Amino acid sequence: MPKLTIDGLEVEVPAGTSVLQAAEELGIEIPRFCYHPRLPVAANCRMCLVEIEKVPKPVASCAQPVGEGMVVKTNSPAALQARKNVMELLLINHPLDCPICDQGGECDLQDQAVAYGKDKGRYIEEKRAVTEKYLGPLIKTAMTRCIHCTRCVRFLTEIAGVPELGMVNRGEHAEITTYVERALTSELSGNIVDLCPVGALTSKPYAFTARPWELKKTESIDVLDAVGSNIRIDTRGNQVMRVLPRLHEDVNEEWLGDKSRAAIDGLAKRRLDTPYVRRDGQLRPATWAEAFAAIEAGLSGLKGAEIAAIAGDLADAESMFALKLLMQALGSPNLDCRQDGAALDPKVSASWRFNTGIAGIEQADALLIVGSNPRIEAPVLNARIRKRVLKGGFKVATVGVKTDLTYAAQHLGDGVEAFQAVVDGENPFFDVLKTAERPMIVLGMGALARADGARILGAARHLAEKAGLVKDGWNGFNVLHTAAARVGGLEIGFVPGKGGLDTRGILKAAAAGKVKAVWLLGADQLPTNPLDSAFVIYQGHHGDVGAQVADVILPGAAYTEKDGTYVNTEGRVQRAQRAVFPPGEAREDWKILRAASEVLGHVLPFDSLDALRDALAAAVPAFATPDAAAPGAWGDFGEAGALDAALGPLGSAVSNYYMTDPISRASPTMAACTLEIIEAGNARTGTHG
Structure with a gap:
């Protein structure tokens, strides 16, 4: 590794490192505008000029590789004068509108003009x-x-x-x-x-x-x-x-x-800021006492098997855990966090985690995407895949509706027949996976939420074992979720108990009158017709789909209004912090459930968030170690059997990136994006959606 001297300090850095990066290793600041560590070097602002011995003129440090024995001066009179000249040229046409500029107060140009610029222009x-x-x-x-x-x-x-x-x-x-x-x-x-x-x-x-x-x-x-x-x-x-x-x-x-x-x-927009109770067929504002009394009356005399709970996509782990305890106290085994009916096996954690980790994408050398469009389901994760593609030596193939993922990908087919061909080794991409050192598969909700989702999951497990996706030090079996609450709910075990019903079963039983009361914890992605004859308690923060079918509405807090724990698609436990207070009479979800438990005669064993988190960590040790992600334990999961081609192509679970949840559906900005980007794009291409 070459050694060089910067402002009298010696540093040894890897070959290919720029002078600017070497200076940062020493804590020496060199101003810049165009350079960014995650972007290709452009070297067109010239603000990072430095003086290098034996070089006749100032050099752009962002584009100059280090050399053995190089002597660099970042604050010599020549370097400082060069920067002043560059700043003077940059400001030639710049308007003097800092007082009305939204960048004012956090503007690089302002800061560097003060630190490195001249006091007047010519x-x-x-x-x-x-x-x-x-x-x-x-x-x-x-x-x-x-x-x-x-x-x-x-x-x-x-x-x-x-x-x-x-x-x-x-x-x-x-x-x-x-x-x-x-x-x-x-x-x-x-x-x-x-x-x-x-x-x-x-x-x-x-x-x-x-x-x-x-x-x-x-x-x-x-x-x-x-x-x-x-x-x-x-x-x-x-x-x-x-x-x-x-x-x-x-x-x-x-x-x-x-x-x-x-x-x-x-x-x-469209916020729920007071409780509501349905009277004479209409939802009317009520007090908390009236809402809890209505819940007590609605659940009175019901057996545990006649009560169910479904958690939505934005629920925090604490509220799901509290609701699970309440349902257990009421004797109900009917609860589920998979409101889309995704066939995820709650017993095997590897079957519902992004096991490589998001950063692990950069170590992979082959990828098969099945029933997912990462570009609209997880744009940041998709950018990581593209980053790996640009490095080279990374083959990507997709099974599902063909779309532009922003990187080259071989399209193997639309339907399950193409996926089955890979699983059976009849498609050449099977050999790509088998010969790769670190192969991976990404399984999307578009595949798992189908009626044959459990069989697709089983086929994917078979492929992972057959092609060597799971080996010592590497687990390339990945599930890409679209809901922030899903992995946390599975970790907690917010799934059917012994003899309990899942989401599809709850809806079917409610339509038949066998399930007579359903507690919706922010569940807004459900078909509501089956719930027409059931007593529905909706706990959430927006007047979305779930609220419209409710008999009692309990106004909750959005993610910016509460301290909550969420688990991302790779199983990483992370804490959200309250930034503002909920509006009106709305309260944090765990507090609502704690208060309801008193009225229902089954007091939950905690009266503070810390006590709730202690109980959660005791029940699920993963919640005791925030910001840690590891592959799940491998096991036998999924079902055997033929995949159902009659169900049509494997599409994405997301049809409109800008409207996937109650918050974005209430957003005027997201409505404008839908109109000006998606619908305008469809009009240009002649597509419909």
């Missing part, structure tokens, strides 16, 4: 102006501010895989544009707002609403998909103003999906 000619560009409902542009760092272009091209931005013209006439003016179609497009070092790209929903120094910042977890992206929630008063990604190398790196970022305006 340019007296007229400034140029650039027309604004339309990039869709999420991104607001002020392209006169653009300094052509091309971070946005490189992100969309390399990381997101949707090359819809680029530079046209040259010199003073150069502009960043979409070529054809239309909304960006990447599900990760909002990240270019974070990457922009100036105010050229800002958040359109957040525009002119707050200043960064006004905001309280809370570290939390995103629950609008199953990735468990780490986020920061910025609030003012009791209002969520914006959500930004937080660094976690093993989960989301520093990226965030557009829905997770921009659906937050749905938190204030």
